[in-house]
Amino acid sequence: MPTPDTKLLQGTLDMLILKALSVGSLHGYGIGQRIVQMSNDVLRVEEGSLYPALYRIERQGWITSEWGVSENNLRAKFYKLTRAGRKQLQVEEENWGRLAEAVFKVMRTA
Amino acid sequence: MPTPDTKLLQGTLDMLILKALSVGSLHGYGIGQRIVQMSNDVLRVEEGSLYPALYRIERQGWITSEWGVSENNLRAKFYKLTRAGRKQLQVEEENWGRLAEAVFKVMRTA
DNA sequence: AAGTGTACCTTGACAATCTAGGTAGCCTCC
DNA sequence: GGAGGCTACCTAGATTGTCAAGGTACACTT
DSSP, rough: OOOOOOOTTTTTOOOOOOOOHHHSOEEHHHHHHHHHHHHHTTTTHHHHHHHHHHHHHTEEEEEEEEEEEETTTTTEEEEEEEEEHHHHHHHHHHHHHHHHHHHHHHHHHO | OOOOOOOOTTTOOHHEEEEEEEOOOOHHHHHHHHHHHTTTTTTOOOHHHHHHHHHHHTTTTTTEEEEOOOSSSSSEEEEOOHHHHHHHHHHHHHHHHHHHHHHHHHOOOO
8 A cells, every 4th residue: 555645735625626527437445546556656545535525526516426335345436526526636637737837947947 | 006807826926936036135125126117917816825924934943034124115024945945946947847848748748 | 143344424623824904113215 | 305116024814725544445365
């Protein structure tokens, strides 16, 4: 099991979740793992952040959920992106890019 | 006057302040302006964030303050980086770079 | 029957930021 | 001399995002 040592950059969690789901449906637990994996063990999502974030995002209509059965035969709630969610992902991606670029720009300033 | 329309990426404010001061001493108000300017009007720091941040940072020993007189003949509190602050800037810069890179990596994942 | 791992959930605390107020002094222009 | 605008500082309160730390329950293995 990977043991990344860092906290998230606040404000990026929703985007990361949407991104994780853009590849395909996943249950909550799997989303956390996917993020760890996609980031090469640099980013970790605590469950206490993850589940509330999922409700938040579902309430906004960017994902929908459905109970099912996991690969390990356990009950699990599967999430998938809605069309609005896909759009939102794009918006957040642009926003993140713009802000992150700006920060990098400042940091590069002599 | 520039009117940037965006909020900061949470967690970057301290770093931005330290960076702004790495060029030379500034008063609080000037720090805010410098950040706007260095980021090409993309980043804005609200005063309600800025001043508390300055106390926080000073309490940590990364900056020191001194009352003086501004360019416009007004009383102003000037801040300057301590040696520890310079070191801290480096640490935060590395951390930021690592995390931002990880987020970009996730975003680039097909 | 005990232990391990998966999967979900909640509560409470904390930290960072913003909104929206405020004070005071300087300068300009009428 | 007074109004208005800008500089410069400060604070209170609300909101939000995240984490830490707990918990439940089931499946599988030994």
